[in-house]
Amino acid sequence: MNQALQELSHCGDVRSLESALRAFCSGFGSVSHLDVLSMVGAEKRQAVCLLRLNSPEQERALMARLGAIRFGDDLCVVVEMRLPD
Numbered sequence: 001m002n003q004a005l006q007e008l009s010h011c012g013d014v015r016s017l018e019s020a021l022r023a024f025c026s027g028f029g030s031v032s033h034l035d036v037l038s039m040v041g042a043e044k045r046q047a048v049c050l051l052r053l054n055s056p057e058q059e060r061a062l063m064a065r066l067g068a069i070r071f072g073d074d075l076c077v078v079v080e081m082r083l084p085d
Contacts, residue, residue, distance in 0.1 A: 002065075002066070002067055004024065004065055004066050005066065005067065005077070005079060005080070007020075007024075008020055008021060008024065008079045009079055009080045009081060009082060010082060011079070011081055011082070012081065012082055013081075014036050014038050014047065017036055017047055017049070017079060017081065018034060018036050021034065021036070021049060021051070022034065024066075025051065025053065025062060028053060028058045028059075028061050028062045028065070029053040029054050029055060029058030029062075030053065030054050031051055031052070031053060032052045032053060032054055033050075033051060033052040033074070034049070034050070034051045034052075035049070035050045035051070035074075036048070036049050036050075037049075037050075038081070044080060044083070045080070045081045045082070045083050046078055046079065046080055046081065047078070047079045047081055048076065048077075048078055049076070049077045049078070049079060050071060050074040050075070050076055051074060051075050051077075052073065052074055052075065053075075059075055062075065063075060
């Protein structure tokens with residue numbers, strides 16, 4: 001897991017992950033779209049994040065840093081979130 005994803009994984013809920021992701025992305029440009037879908041399994045909790053920035057150049061830079069992939073028009077990144085205590 002890269003360092004950026006590891007930092008995002010400390011978020012314990014969708015709202016804090018959205019906030020942390022927006023803050024992280026601000027170094028690349030403005031987020032024009034963000035959806036976070038959480039999934040909870042027996043041993044892990046994940047969030048699928050779909051987002052867009054204002055320009056393709058900003059998105060390419062973010063993809064390189066986060067290891068995000070394209071999913072249609074969106075960038076997609078999966079974050080392993082910490083389980084609640």
